Amino acid sequence: MKKSLFLFSIVAVFLFGGCNSEDEAKAVSNNNNASFEKLKALSNKTYNLKTFEGKTLPIKVENDILSSKEYKDKIVLINFWATWCPPCIKEIPVFNELYEKYSDKFVIVGVLFEKDKDPKELEAFIEKYNIKFPITVGDENFRMAKAFNDVRKVPESYLYSKEGKYVKDYIGEVDKEDLENYLKSN
Structure with missing residues (x-):
């Protein structure tokens, strides 16, 4: 009987005790807000990519569907x-060729996977390789890379149809013949 009363007392203390102070309640609340903000950021599938030229490219990718007014x-x-x-450098001439040849129906978005790249160095690189397609820079690139199968190695590319449906990904260099065959037939 004494054991039962003792156990009941302990359970009652835990059940009815609650928070000891307002500070503890605030701490719990603040932690929940921080994790909520993280979850909210991760669930946001719209990426406002900034091009090297300063233009914003809003792209939304959700459930393997890409949508963009652009x-x-x-x-x-x-x-x-x-x-x-x-x-990556080896792909540039292939991309330039296909980008120009199929410009009426095909776009490439080059998502730079380098933090804090010096703008003058990047400009010189773009000029040296005569890059024709948009190159995006900034932190949003890394958020997108994380969401896209947690990109860790480059080059890595993702192809989407005219309807925005995911077609395939290329890990490593893009196979020019494969990509061009797709472009010809679509």
Whole structure:
């Protein structure tokens, strides 16, 4: 009987005790707000990518569907790349060629996967390789990379149809013949 009364007393203290002070309640509340903000940021599937030229490219990707007023009815290739990456550099002439050849129905968005790249160095790189397609810079690139299968290596590219449906991804260099065949047939 004494054991039962003792257990009941302990349970009652935990059940009816509540927070000891207002400060504890605030701490719990603040922690929940911080994690809520993190979750909210992660669930936001709209990316406002900033081009090197200062233009904003709003792109939404949700459930393997890409939507963008900017690229409506266009085949879109999202390419994560870096200036120090030899395979990325090797892709540039291929991308320039296909970008110009199929410009009526195809766009490439070059998502730079480098933090704090010096703008003058990037400008020189773009000029040296005569890059024709938009290059995006900034922290939003990394948020997008995290959401896109947690990109960690470059180059990595994602292809979307004119309707915005995910078609395929390329890990490593894009296969020019494969991509061009898709562009020809769509």
